[in-house]
Amino acid sequence: MGLYLAVAIRAFRRATAYRAAYLAGIITNAFFGALVCFVYQALYAAGGSVAGLSLRDAVSYTWATQSLISIGAGWVTSTEISSSIATGDVVADLYRPWSFYLYWLSRSLGERTFNLLFRGSLTYLIGVLYFGARVPGPAELLAFAPAIALAMLISFSFSFMVNLSAFWLLDATGAILMANVLLSFFSGFLLPLAFFPPALQAVARALPFQAITALPAQIFLGQTRGPAVAAALAVQLFWAAALAALALAVQAAAMRKVVVQGG
Numbered sequence: 662m663g664l665y666l667a668v669a670i671r672a673f674r675r676a677t678a679y680r681a682a683y684l685a686g687i688i689t690n691a692f693f694g695a696l697v698c699f700v701y702q703a704l705y706a707a708g709g710s711v712a713g714l715s716l717r718d719a720v721s722y723t724w725a726t727q728s729l730i731s732i733g734a735g736w737v738t739s740t741e742i743s744s745s746i747a748t749g750d751v752v753a754d755l756y757r758p759w760s761f762y763l764y765w766l767s768r769s770l771g772e773r774t775f776n777l778l779f780r781g782s783l784t785y786l787i788g789v790l791y792f793g794a795r796v797p798g799p800a801e802l803l804a805f806a807p808a809i810a811l812a813m814l815i816s817f818s819f820s821f822m823v824n825l826s827a828f829w830l831l832d833a834t835g836a837i838l839m840a841n842v843l844l845s846f847f848s849g850f851l852l853p854l855a856f857f858p859p860a861l862q863a864v865a866r867a868l869p870f871q872a873i874t875a876l877p878a879q880i881f882l883g884q885t886r887g888p889a890v891a892a893a894l895a896v897q898l899f900w901a902a903a904l905a906a907l908a909l910a911v912q913a914a915a916m917r918k919v920v921v922q923g924g
Contacts, residue, residue: 664759665759665760665763665764665766665767666767668764668767668768668771669767669768669770669771669774670771671771672767672768672769672770672771672772673771673772673774673775674771675771675772676771676772676775676776677775680779683776683779683780686730686731686780687780687783687784687787690727690728690730690780690784691727691784691787693727694723694724694727694784694787694788694792695791695792697723698720698723698724698788698792701716701719701720701723702716702720705719711856712853712855712856713855714853714855714856714884717793717794717795718795718882718884719853720788720792720793720794721788721794721795721882722853722878722879722882722884723788723794724784724785724787724788724789724792724794725785725794725878725881725882726849726850726874726878727784727785727788728777728780728781728782728784728785728788729781729812729850729873729874729877729878730780730781730784731773731776731777731779731780731781731784732773732776732777732781732809732812732813732816732873733773733813733816733817733820733873734812734816734844734848734850734873734874735841735844735845735848735850735874736840736841736844736845737819737820737823737824737837737840737841737844738820739769739820739824740824740833740837741824742765742821742824742825742827743823743824743825743826743827743833743837746824746825746827746828746833747827747832747833755915755916761912762821762905762908762909762912765817765821766814766817766821769813769817769820770813770817773813773816774813777809795882795883797881797882797883798883800883801880801881801882801883802881804880804890804894805877805880805881807894808876808877808880808881808893808894808897809877809881811872811877811894811897811898811900811901812872812873812874812876812877812897814901814904814905815869815872815873815897815900815901815904816873818901818904818905818907818908819840819844819869819870819873819904820840821908821911821912822904822907822908822911823836823837823840824837825908825911825912825915828915828918829918843868843870844870844873847864847865847868847870847871848865848870848871848873848874848875849865849870849871849874849875849878850874853875854866854871854875869900869903869904871896872896872897872900872901876893876896876897877897879893880893
């Protein structure tokens, strides 16, 4: 495990070299976060709540989800694996004396941890200062720690499988675009799941995407409390294990394809 820890630390340090890119990301997140908040302010102009959420709840949720872009909550953010498949460089990586899955997982965790601490936290701070987003208390932050860790694992496994589709497709762009549509919509990134019609809510709650965005955001904001927090973490733990197993199965199938084709 020392190897993968070293990979994660190196990825974290490498991410610090791209501060300008992260600053641009913060500005982009702030722009779209503000845009959505202005829409909510117009919708809530008459007061009251929608689906049990007040204006402040909706605004806080918007800034939480914008912050979670830092861990891949809105879409598949990395296509390095699919690019290496297209160039053929992946063959060397597959036969190195380490786990291909754990290597890329370690890189992802290192990069996304820095992204969350820098881009995510500063994005949410803008929401707090200019739009009155809620400041979570110690209990929410304590519950958020395992929630965000599980969300990163689930997000990576999903992204990993989408990237591996390049083994079977001439161009993985279509698969990535389709994955982004599903992830951004059913994760609760675009809208809180509470705003969905009952039928769509049922579909969203049956899919793994809410465990990447909606569940950690609700825990962070205290919208999920008490025994519901344990239930939410259990859902995340289930999807983290299920998608990891599925990702390893897809990787095994990809390796068989490489061997059969004489790669």
